[in-house]
Amino acid sequence: MSGGERAPLRVDTLHGTPVADPYRWLEEPDSPATRTWLAGREREFAAAAATWPLRAPLAERIRDLVCAELWTPPLRRGRRIFATRRRAGGEHPAVVAFEGAAGDGGPDGGARVRVVFDPHAFDPGGGTTLDSWEPSPDGEHVAVQTSSGGTERGALRVLSAATGLRVEDPIEGVRYSHVAWAGPEAFYYVRRDDGDGRRGVWLHRVATAGGGPxxxxxxxxxxxxPGVRLLGGRWLVVSESHGTGHRNDIWIADLAPDDSGADGARFERPRWRTVHAGEEAETHPELGPDGLLYLRTTLGAERRRICAADPRSPGSADWREVVGEDPEATIDGFTATGTPESPELLVARTRLGISELTAHSAAHGGLLRRVDLPGEGMVTRLEPAGEGPGAGVHMCYADVATQQEVLVLDPGAERPRPWPRASRPRPPTPVRRRTLQCRSADGTRVPITLFTAEDPPDAGSGAPEPGEPGPTILHAYGGFGRPRQFGFSATVLAWLRAGGRYAVAHVRGGGDLGRQWHLRGARRGKPRAVDDLVAAADALAGQGVCTRGHLCLSGGSAGGLLVLAAAARRPNVCGAVIASAPLADMARFERLGLGPMWIREFGTAADPQDFAALMSYSPYHRVLADGAADRPAVLLTGFHGDTRTDAAHPRKMCAALLHHGQAERPALLRYEHDVGHGPRAVTKAIELAADAHAFAAAETGLAPPPAEEAPSGGGSPHRREGT
Structure with missing residues (x-):
């Protein structure tokens, strides 16, 4: 079968409604029919991509922008310090170790850096990724989790920190396992995959300690x-998140020795105390230097607050509020620092994608100081830089024009410094950020962030002047309560340098304006997120940022669903759509990938009201029912190893578009066989980003740089004009 050719029509009846599914056969990823069909799509994509003028220049520019050495914050364990480092030009980060002081400037002070685990050396083909890692408290071992082929299901290995050699057989079948070392030779880990009867938190004893089941x-x-952490070497915390609905239950157990002397019993059968369970809340605990639990929570605060509790009596009825909720900014992260006598909380908030950092007294919550960040960007991974009152805090910082760097905030300081000391941030490209507003169908005001480059250095001769409409990408996610944070993106920066504009619609369903903003765009409210995106597109055109033909909607995963749904509802809303690893068939999403985990977000086809909402925006079914007349150009991406959204979604969506669309408007599928939804080698990430944005450039009229100007009359013949 090729193109949009259909097998004998498959029709299901749900709640008395016939639901056509002519491309059900494409759910079989390795069948001969699917392989033949995919081969046709790959030829179509290759032929189209060869005509995109900006494909090579964008790839070159993106590679140049990401070619920098990247570190993660260092962790001291015993006499060693651990971090990950991706060398400039490298494909993957590697786990490294060195000796010295974690906050003194790092390995550039003369310490010899030794590689403990390098995914590229382990798999020179580049298909293995480092998913997680955690060193033992004495620094002698490192638990390393990897996966291959994009499946995100892999193995947990225990390596010697001194030699990098494996010390026992790997634990197979884990997926992004949290690891909490309970001592130098035992750790807790999690199993998240269904179907094997082993889902939950497990205790593992390393072979050097005798092993055992x-x-x-x-x-x-x-x-x-499930999740597991060990706080202060004593308090074992287990969490259980309910799908992706921003709700969790938390229990805590004391692993400190008692008078019984039964060490095995306290490690294997912890005595659990409930922090909270059954609440519509999400909470994250940290241990302060004063021995108290500090809890970032949505309980009683949709934009989160921080409370304190005694870990021996951790129930929510005994919490004391320390840092209250800000009505306009959401607490993203925090860490407890200072001394037992004068503990402090360093708190990161996000206000429409931009981080703010403040220090508060843990005793009364009062503001102690504001921290001056390098720019308008994103702060992540707040972590104590070591033990003791002079340790300070490590963090990661990035903004749209600045590659991620590790910073150290010394005690009492108002400005962080780089770590390692020798690191130098790349000189930023001047990027302008402004906020626009639009009104959705129900009158709700939806913010839009718009980025432009001042005097873009790579722009072609046809680049728009300020105030003139020009090629614009409008991105949206709108799912799972996730707020958009504006960190570094080489792809976005390359697009801006080429003269394009980049906008983000903060639609409902995301977490940009708090928990209720998410809930109003979730489940039966998901059509509101589609309305918000359509309104944002209308606003950009109405305010002269772009014309319809200049506009490309872009989203991935849940955002891919959103942009496809918007284009299916209003085919003339834009000139092009990029949907990366999208959901598309909302009648069967529960049967594919991690769909069963997402019922709290999207609802279930088993419920009549949820089903009606799902079918009102399901892109696959909207195209099958309504056709795709006057639709925009569409680029779908699919990854054969995708165990989250499942590549059946983009396969079926592409088939529907090809059968019901207009031949002069391309519907392309860029398909990869050896990757999945998550991390990948740098080269593969560059190729994907360059292809997607070269498609956007061709369809919206973004010109190549001066040295590679297209001939007169060049560019895409499909670009739309008008308003």
């Missing part, structure tokens, strides 16, 4: 995500 310490439900 792993012990289940807490089982978890079939549609929850």
């Amino acid at each position: 792993d012990v289940l310490v807490r089982a978890c439900g079939p549609r929850t995500v």
Whole structure:
């Protein structure tokens, strides 16, 4: 079968409604029919991509922008310091170790850096990714989790920190396992995959300590995500997140020795105390230097607050509020620092994608100082820089024009410094940010962030002047309560340098304006997120940022669903759409990938009201029912190893567009066989980004740089004109 050719029509009846599914056969990823069909799509994509003038220049520019050495914040364990480092031009980060003081400027002070685990050396083909890692408290071992082929299901290995050699057989079948070392030779880890009867938190003893069978310490439900942490070397914390609905339950247990002397019992059968369970809340705990629990929570605060509790009596009825909720900014992260006598909380908030950092007294919550960040960007991974009152805090910082760097905030300081000391941020490209507003169909005001470059150095001769409409990408996500944060993106920066504009619609369903903003765009409210995106597109055209033909909608995963749904509802809303690894068939999303985990976000086809909402925007079914007349050009991306959204979604969506669309408007599928939804080698990431944005450039009229100007009359013949 090729193009949009259909097998004998498959029709399901749901709640008395016939639901056509002519491309059900494309759910079989390795069938001969699917392979033949994919081969046709790959030829179509290659032929189209060869005509895009900006494909090579964008790839070159993106590679140049990402060619920098990147570190993660260092962790001291015993006499060693651990971090990950991706060398300039490298494909993957590697786990490294060195000796010295974690906050003194790092390895550039003369310490010899030794590689403990390098994914590229482990798999020179580049298909293995480093998913997580955690060193033991004495610094002698490192637990490293990897996966291959994009499946995000892999193995947990225990390596010697001195030699990098494996010390025992790997634990197979784990997925992004949290690891909490309970001592130098034992750790807790999680199993998240369904179907094997082993879902939950397990205790593992390393072979050097005698090994033995792993012990289940807490089982978890079939549609929850377990997590485990050890705070202060004493307090074991287990969480159970309910799908991706921003709700979790938390328990804590004291692993300190008692008079019984039964060490095995306290490690294998912890005595759990409930922090909270059954609440519509999401909470994250940290341990302060004063021995108290500090809890970032949505309980009683949709934009989050921080409370304190005694870990021996951690129930929410005994919490004391320390840092209150800000009505306009959401608490993203925090860490407890200072001394037992004078503990402090360093708190990161996000206000429409931009981070703010403040220090507060942990005793009364009062503001102690504001921290001066390098620019308008994103702060992540707040972590103590070591033990003791002079350790300070590590963090990561990035903004739209600045590659991620590690910073150190010394005690009492108002401005962080780089780590390692020798690191130098790339001179930023001047980028202008401004906020626009639009009104959605129900009158709700929806903010839009717009980025432009001042005097873009790579722009072609046809680049628009300020105030003139020009090629614009409008990005949206709108799912799972995730706020958009504006960190570094080489792809966005390359697009801006080429003369394009980049906008982000902060639609409902995301977390940009708090928990209620998410809930109003979730489940039966998901059509509101589609309305918000359509309104944002209308606003950009109405305010002269772009014309319809200049506009490309872009989103990935849940955002891919959103942009496809907007184009299916209003085919003339834009000139092009990029949907990366999208959801598309909302009648069957629960049967594909991680769909069963997402019922709280999208609803279930088993419920009549949820089903009606799903079918009102399901892109696959809207195209099948309404056709795709006057639709925009569409680029779908799919990844064969995708265990989250499942590549059946873009395959089926592409087939529907090809059968029901207009031949003069391309519907392309860029398909990769050896990657998945998550991280990948740098080269593969560059190729994907360059292809997607070269498509956007061709369809919106963004010109190549002066040295590679297209001939007169060049560019895409499909670009729309008018308003």
